[in-house]
Amino acid sequence: xxxxxxxxxxxxxxxxxxxxxxxxxxxxxxxxxxxxxxxxxxxxxxxxxxxxxxxxxxxxxxxxxxxxxxxxxxxxxxxxxxxxxxxxxxxxxxxxxxxxxxxxxxxxxxxxxxxxxxxxxxxxxxxxxxxxxxxxxxxxxxxxxxxxxxxxxxxxxxxxxxxxxxxxxxxxxxxxxxxxxxxxxxxxxxxxxxxxxxxxxxxxxxxxxxxxxxxxxxxxxxxxxxxxxxxxxxxxxxxxxxxxxxxxxxxxxxxxxxxxxxxxxxxxxxxxxxxxxxxxxxxxxxxxxxxxxxxxxxxxxxxxxxxxxxxxxxxxxxxxxxxxxxxxxxxxxxxxxxxxxxxxxxxxxxxxxxxxxxxxxxxxxxxxxxxxxxxxxxxxxxxxxxxxxxxxxxxxxxxxxxxxxxxxxxxxxxxxxxxxxxxxxxxxxxxxxxxxxxxxxxxxxxxxxxxxxxxxxxxxxxxxxxxxxxxxxxxxxxxxxxxxxxxxxxxxxxxxx
Amino acid sequence: xxxxxxxxxxxxxxxxxxxxxxxxxxxxxxxxxxxxxxxxxxxxxxxxxxxxxxxxxxxxxxxxxxxxxxxxxxxxxxxxxxxxxxxxxxxxxxxxxxxxxxxxxxxxxxxxxxxxxxxxxxxxxxxxxxxxxxxxxxxxxxxxxxxxxxxxxxxxxxxxxxxxxxxxxxxxxxxxxxxxxxxxxxxxxxxxxxxxxxxxxxxxxxxxxxxxxxxxxxxxxxxxxxxxxxxxxxxxxxxxxxxxxxxxx
Amino acid sequence: xxxxxxxxxxxxxxxxxxxxxxxxxxxxxxxxxxxxxxxxxxxxxxxxxxxxxxxxxxxxxxxxxxxxxxxxxxxxxxxxxxxxxxxxxxxxxxxxxxxxxxxxxxxxxxxxxxxxxxxxxxxxxx
Numbered sequence: 001x002x003x004x005x006x007x008x009x010x011x012x013x014x015x016x017x018x019x020x021x022x023x024x025x026x027x028x029x030x031x032x033x034x035x036x037x038x039x040x041x042x043x044x045x046x047x048x049x050x051x052x053x054x055x056x057x058x059x060x061x062x063x064x065x066x067x068x069x070x071x072x073x074x075x076x077x078x079x080x081x082x083x084x085x086x087x088x089x090x091x092x093x094x095x096x097x098x099x100x101x102x103x104x105x106x107x108x109x110x111x112x113x114x115x116x117x118x119x120x121x122x123x124x125x126x127x128x129x130x131x132x133x134x135x136x137x138x139x140x141x142x143x144x145x146x147x148x149x150x151x152x153x154x155x156x157x158x159x160x161x162x163x164x165x166x167x168x169x170x171x172x173x174x175x176x177x178x179x180x181x182x183x184x185x186x187x188x189x190x191x192x193x194x195x196x197x198x199x200x201x202x203x204x205x206x207x208x209x210x211x212x213x214x215x216x217x218x219x220x221x222x223x224x225x226x227x228x229x230x231x232x233x234x235x236x237x238x239x240x241x242x243x244x245x246x247x248x249x250x251x252x253x254x255x256x257x258x259x260x261x262x263x264x265x266x267x268x269x270x271x272x273x274x275x276x277x278x279x280x281x282x283x284x285x286x287x288x289x290x291x292x293x294x295x296x297x298x299x300x301x302x303x304x305x306x307x308x309x310x311x312x313x314x315x316x317x318x319x320x321x322x323x324x325x326x327x328x329x330x331x332x333x334x335x336x337x338x339x340x341x342x343x344x345x346x347x348x349x350x351x352x353x354x355x356x357x358x359x360x361x362x363x364x365x366x367x368x369x370x371x372x373x374x375x376x377x378x379x380x381x382x383x384x385x386x387x388x389x390x391x392x393x394x395x396x397x398x399x400x401x402x403x404x405x406x407x408x409x410x411x412x413x414x415x416x417x418x419x420x421x422x423x424x425x426x427x428x429x430x431x432x433x434x435x436x437x438x439x440x441x442x443x444x445x446x447x448x449x450x451x452x453x454x455x456x457x458x459x460x461x462x463x464x465x466x467x468x469x470x471x472x473x474x475x476x477x478x479x480x481x482x483x484x485x486x487x488x489x490x491x492x493x494x495x496x497x
Numbered sequence: 498x499x500x501x502x503x504x505x506x507x508x509x510x511x512x513x514x515x516x517x518x519x520x521x522x523x524x525x526x527x528x529x530x531x532x533x534x535x536x537x538x539x540x541x542x543x544x545x546x547x548x549x550x551x552x553x554x555x556x557x558x559x560x561x562x563x564x565x566x567x568x569x570x571x572x573x574x575x576x577x578x579x580x581x582x583x584x585x586x587x588x589x590x591x592x593x594x595x596x597x598x599x600x601x602x603x604x605x606x607x608x609x610x611x612x613x614x615x616x617x618x619x620x621x622x623x624x625x626x627x628x629x630x631x632x633x634x635x636x637x638x639x640x641x642x643x644x645x646x647x648x649x650x651x652x653x654x655x656x657x658x659x660x661x662x663x664x665x666x667x668x669x670x671x672x673x674x675x676x677x678x679x680x681x682x683x684x685x686x687x688x689x690x691x692x693x694x695x696x697x698x699x700x701x702x703x704x705x706x707x708x709x710x711x712x713x714x715x716x717x718x719x720x721x722x723x724x725x726x727x728x729x730x731x732x733x734x735x736x737x738x739x740x741x742x743x744x745x746x
Numbered sequence: 747x748x749x750x751x752x753x754x755x756x757x758x759x760x761x762x763x764x765x766x767x768x769x770x771x772x773x774x775x776x777x778x779x780x781x782x783x784x785x786x787x788x789x790x791x792x793x794x795x796x797x798x799x800x801x802x803x804x805x806x807x808x809x810x811x812x813x814x815x816x817x818x819x820x821x822x823x824x825x826x827x828x829x830x831x832x833x834x835x836x837x838x839x840x841x842x843x844x845x846x847x848x849x850x851x852x853x854x855x856x857x858x859x860x861x862x863x864x865x866x867x868x869x870x871x872x
Binding site for chain 3 (some may be wrong): 540545559561577580739
Binding site (some may be wrong): 143170187 | 782785836866
């Protein structure tokens with residue numbers, strides 16, 4: 001048995017098996033839960049690294065569950081978009097390492113096995129989502145990650161956690177049902193649930209084109225809620241700021257990207273229908289909504305005092321960048337958008353983990369209480385400064401590369417208004433991050449911040465690794481670009497025109 | 498004002514969806530593309546012709562959900578397990594003793610008729626759920642359906658006989674072991690296919706003859722169905738126990 | 747298509763029209779009603795509408811249930827089994843969302859003594 005051949009399916013089943021046995025392990029000793037989760041996610045990281053390397057060398061991998069064929073079985077299709085699995089399992093590993101001390105302090109100790117189980121289920125759902133090649137399987141995996149997301153937001157004890165989780169649940173459930181209805185429409189006109197087959201047979205359903213248009217609209221509505229595009233972003237600030245910090249990092253860094261991966265899959269399905277449907281106006285509307293999201297998210301972030309609320313609004317703004325990059329159908333902007341998916345995930349996880357370390361050590365979340373914290377926790381604040389510089393987009397960090405590409409793409413597509421929106425957004429982001437750095441370093445420190453008292457090692461190691469990754473990906477931007485350029489070109493060559 | 502905006506936008510969505518629905522293939526048409534499928538690659542004719550001999554069950558739907566599209570069912574049992582974990586995350590697990598007010602020990606007032614009927618019917622309900630699970634291959638039914646019936650029987654028991662009595666009959670420490678049984682059994686059965694040289698969740702192997710293959714496929718299907726039924730029953734019972742709250746009068 | 751054809755098509759696809767109507771009614775309930783439990787009932791109505799759409803897609807005139815009982819010939823017309831398999835999974839997903847939402851409502855009621863969305867919004871900003 002050649003085990004590397006079966007990596008695609010094991011990638012998804014290992015976290016599920018670990019999550020199901022987590023409660024039994026938690027019955028014996030609570031401390032073992034952390035090590036069990038760590039073990040499971042390390043195996044996943046190794047497997048996804050192997051798969052991404054294989055895809056880079058030889059091209060997409062197709063694996064049909066049950067040894068049937070693509071047209072009547074469920075296919076797992078690992079292509080260039082599925083390289084997200086490396087991002088998901090790598091960042092998941094760092095988040096689980098960070099959670100060891102943070103969760104022991106923050107939530108009720110009876111809920112610790114439940115917490116690790118939920119994190120593993122969320123990661124399993126995300127991994128399953130990006131590798132599947134079957135539409136209904138996409139829906140099931142999306143439900144796994146959505147349900148565990150709602151529960152993770154509600155795991156704290158404050159009353160506001162349950163309210164934020166309920167709002168998130170209602171909006172998320174409505175979007176899941178829209179996607180289910182859209183899958184139903186697509187099935188009724190093509191007779192197949194496999195993404196490749198639907199892409200091939202959709203142009204033949206010429207008499208039923210309005211159904212395909214309605215399905216497209218419902219898909220976009222569903223995925224926009226998941227990815228928090230204006231005006232459907234209202235669930236995000238509350239949910240991401242109330243959740244415990246590792247959970248916020250997971251949700252902001254990875255779960256919102258799932259909505260965008262869903263949209264990429266949607267473009268993949270509709271790629272041959274360009275002659276029949278005119279999607280230019282739809283993409284235009286989305287580009288405008290994205291520009292509004294950029295400016296509005298950054299604008300609201302300036303006036304927040306709570307660190308995590310500020311970071312949540314900044315997520316909204318950056319999602320706008322990604323949408324803008326994807327909707328200007330132009331090669332530089334597309335490359336910038338896809339690279340920003342990866343870079344923003346790394347930067348946002350870094351920022352939320354730093355905020356979590358600060359909250360753990362000082363117990364304060366408001367900027368007005370955190371004057372001079374740079375003296376108490378120098379390493380954490382240094383890494384946070386690197387994250388801040390990345391998100392503003394200053395070279396040589398990785399944030400600069402993607403924003404540069406998107407701006408060039410906007411100018412090339414002769415839409416200078418979008419480049420202006422980008423600039424405004426960057427200026428606002430610059431303003432509020434200067435606020436953070438100012439409060440941390442240059443204001444007079446409080447009495448208890450004079451002593452050096454860094455966060456524990458298990459919390460520092462992921463933060464430092466991520467900060468190094470930010471700098472490395474900024475300087476050595478050749479490697480991810482070499483991987484993403486062929487993917488973007490293939491997406492664009494069969495793109496909807 | 499807000500209501501007017503909401504109504505207008507909903508009306509626009511309604512018109513768009515109606516416009517789509519009117520253009521869908523006619524309902525009930527035996528020649529439509531969902532029934533016949535794309536020429537030569539229609540999934541439905543293939544399932545109906547070869548389902549019984551390739552999967553071993555006469556109920557084509559059970560064949561589909563456990564064999565052809567088994568990965569989806571794997572995801573489904575994970576979803577229901579996620580729901581249980583989610584409920585446990587929001588509400589902690591139930592405690593050994595919950596004090597109800599002196600007026601009532603159980604949510605249902607004591608009544609001889611209710612007690613007697615429930616006592617007589619419960620064994621039959623459990624047997625019926627077992628029947629639905631085991632006969633899922635040859636008639637309507639299946640793992641999840643039977644498990645839900647068993648869980649409904651357990652919930653009637655808890656409602657009528659009171660929380661303290663039932664928590665003694667279904668102790669928490671014993672239930673924890675069985676909640677994760679459905680996804681784990683699925684993964685175990687799926688991995689068998691890996692060891693015998695084919696992909697995950699394969700039940701028919703080229704090394705064996707056709708009759709041996711049918712026996713293997715049928716028995717694995719049965720094991721998975723029983724596991725889904727038992728797991729589903731335990732999960733719903735645990736969710737119901739976790740939702741019991743102290744009486745605040 | 748002219749009006750007669752549209753009405754004729756709507757009559758043939760009547761189940762789909764009802765499914766879409768229920769979907770919009772459910773969406774209205776989620777958005778416009780104040781009580782949290784009513785919002786959740788709206789979600790359940792939307793789920794039922796989706797299931798109705800799927801099952802109606804599988805209907806075939808004169809088709810039998812796809813079970814090979816005794817005495818059925820090879821040439822029997824069956825209904826489409828795929829939507830029914832998809833809906834079995836869909837119902838489980840709907841039940842899971844229901845369980846999680848109800849447990850959240852129990853916790854909200856314990857904390858805030860009310861299930862009215864307007865009052866809860868005021869409590870949130872306090």
